Amino acid sequence: MNRVVAKQFSFRQYDRLKTILDNPFEGIMAIDNTGTIFFINSFFLEILNYTENDVLDKKIWDIIPNCRLFETVGQGYSIWGETLKINAREFLVARFPLKIDGQIIGAMVKTLFPDQTIAKEIAQKLARPGKPESTVRTLCTCLDIMGETPPMLYVKKLARKASRTSSTLLITGESGTGKEIVAQAIHTRSVRREGPFISVNCGAIPENLLESELFGYVEGAFTGAKKGGNPGKFELADTGTILLDEIGDMPHYMQVKLLRVLQEREVWRIGATSPTKLDVRVIASTHMDLKQLVKEKKFREDLYYRLNVLEINMPPLRDRVEDLPLLVDALITRINSRIGADAKGITPESLKIMKAYYWPGNVRELENILEQAINWSQDSIIDIRNIPIKPWENGCDSGNSTVIESQSFRSHISDTERDMILHVLEQTNGNKAKAARLLNMQRSVLYRKMEKLNIM
Template sequence: MQFMIEDFHATLNSINNGIVVVDKKGIIIFMNQWAEMIIGLKSTAAIGCIVDNILPDNRLVRVIETGAAEFNQRFQIGMTHVLMNSTPIWKEKRIIGAIAVFQEITELSKVAAELEEVTKLKCTLQYVLESIEEGIVVVDKQGIITMMNPAYYAVLDKKPHEVIGKKVTEVIPNTQLHEVIENGKGEMNVIQKMNGNNCIVSRIPIVKNDEIICAVGHVVFKDIKDLKRLANEISHLQHELEYYKERLRKTLGGKYTFGDIIGETKKIEEVKHIAQRTAKGGSTVLILGESGTGKELFAHAIHNGSSRCQGPFIKVNCAAIPENLLESELFGYEEGAFSGARKGGKPGKMELANGGTLFLDEVGDMPLGMQVKLLRVLQEWEIERIGGTKTIKLDIRVITATNKDLEALAASGHFRQDLYYRLNIVSIQIPPLRDHKEDIPLLCEVLLRKISLKLERFVDCISPEAMKVLKAYSWPGNIRELENILERSVNIMEEGICILPEHLAPIMRKILKPQHVEKESTRAELVEIRYEAEKNAILKALEDTGGNKSKAALLLHVNRSVFYEKLKKYGIGYNSPGKKR
């Protein structure tokens, strides 16, 4: 049973959601590593503490008191906004504790629900083993008994303390289970005498990572026809287990394809075409674009459009993980590598991405010291865990994304130039929404369907006046802001009618106010003023930076490509301070 618990804990620790389990008194009894990262406290310090002292505003104690699960609780831990689901843990019609699963609101993963299903499946398997009349025994790779069900105890006339931890050859007469461990050859439905009776015995080696880790013995004491019933029961449970394994695999894999990228304008079609061609190769990809343009969606689509689509898609947000944790998160660590290191160590995200894709989001925020180590990985395609000496070969594709101008950062020394060249083998520039506003009606159609399903409210149209406002708005937050605006509108309006201008955010409704509708002459004057102001700002920035365009763009907080477009627009060339051409 111990190996099942360890594997279950390993499963929980490998999931990128925080998990906290408390007993019926609200005392923390388990906290996984992702929860440690979000809360900012090691599990060794948290376990044994009252949950309210560690996790403010949680509802675990209330869940234990009421027995009712609570979902979609939003709150903030430090700078991290999370969504929490809290569920009571039942055993034999009584509550023995509660479990909280929380994740960043930006994550749409359904891992919490899948974990609940896996937990139910584990309990179902345990109850089946305890209830069936056939004997089940499990031995580890040393031939030591680690689990035996009540039916087997009864036939042997022994108590658990007389069996668990003993060599199988000392407990079960004529057993050959230890030989299965040694040679790896299983046996199915063979006849063996036990206590003077003929029994049907099956011996099965259990293999993990090409290594035999244990063996299972199955004995039918009664009529052989009962074997068919048990086989059907086990087969059904195995199919269920495979189903949930596949669901978990899909959760770790890429979620989106190129079919999920909405847009029919020339700019979007060109970007999709480049990304689709890039997906077929294996080169490193750098995705550039403002916040909310869909950089992560493109990363998922490239993964799913590649030969690695069956492998894992592992995301790391370089801006969200503290600098002192980022190295262990990427490279993993060995047992004893540092104070608080988990027993047995932990694989890093790079190791977990083997055979698939590693997506480094917000790579422009990666600390310079970490950039050196990432550069070595991209050169050698191998790593060592922290505190380890074993070299681990990597077979991964690296996709990075940023909303910063990496070229300008590299030129100013804020980002390593050699790493920039390694990342920029193929770059994909995603246009902001203001540059393809023709896609807004189609985007609204798709987003409204998604929002209606989420909120269980049917809204499927936008009035011409409201659409005019949406098209006139500048969208600094891009598609993410559009989705938020639409979701707000659906929340405050009556079901079954079109979205009207009054349903939109106040900042957008100003677009339709009369005082904002200027006369043509006034508008022309305003354009002239903006033209001169912008041109003068560019000239001043070039003068202050000695004519260095990259530094000037950084000084003005604009993308380098946008800065060059402005130079072309205003007919500005620059060689040296005070010398325009």
């Protein structure tokens, strides 16, 4: 190998090593035998809120006074599972000596988990070997949010940040992008995790019932009111989190009432003479453009700003197709265990089609197509071309979503949704409850979609 090649090779190697060490999932830092920091990765820099220049060549005790890494240089052995607190965040870490030819030349510290919540989730999993996930917990955690592309890593980062407070949060994004699972994950890693998580689909509840559903009523409030009254979803979510899904569908008069709840932190049951105090975190989600609705005077501006204290925007699947292999693997495992199949993967042709398709129904549609393909395939390596309705053949330039006019794009989404729903209804002989299950959506959502798409 000549010197130039050797140099290039080592540069490449260096880049690769740096990528490994700079990954966003673990913190790594190393000191020499005088306690001087000679390596720190971006994970730790972000937690410390420092740049490399602030830290490199400084003594470890000046940067993280409570870090016992320098002790490792003297001790010469590793310590696992110690807690390290940096800027009010706690990490489980390991520290161990670095040796060359048996001589200690320094020590390094690394985090064992990205944070304590994930550590606890994994500990729980280990404590219950062999138990199917569904019996361990029903709500999603951050581990259930699949995706390693930059937009998804950003979503997870925002979700972690949002879980540290109880601020009102708005999650936006197309249908099926995972808004509900992110809301659940934020709840399950927040201090409210022991409290309830209540999800309300504002668009699926008939307008005349919405107020009593959300705020409850007292005995005798109206004919047919239950004896003793009934608590609303807000009261049921007390000490926990309420997810107001499809907030864009909330009628105007209810927007006023919701604004009052957010401001006063109390609800008035229908017919009540005094309010009930609440301790609820509100997360709202929508696939609509709320700003546009505000402009069109269909959504109150003051409510929009109350809800949008924090915002997480879920990227559509077409913008993160590099996540497809990971999603496909994970979803196949999920579907296998749900329907008792044994699919192992997909053909390269399927992946090619998937990467070119623009996924109007996002991950929900992907899951549905995979489940259909598993049912139609003879082999354990499934081919999505085997399914009867092939939405990617709908005559659109699937490879380049940006050239699609927004109107035709929307109508294409509706066509695809209509085809999917009709196909599943055919499979279930018109049984809507079964169809909703197959489509992985609430029955009320299916009814709403059927009404919108004129499916009788």
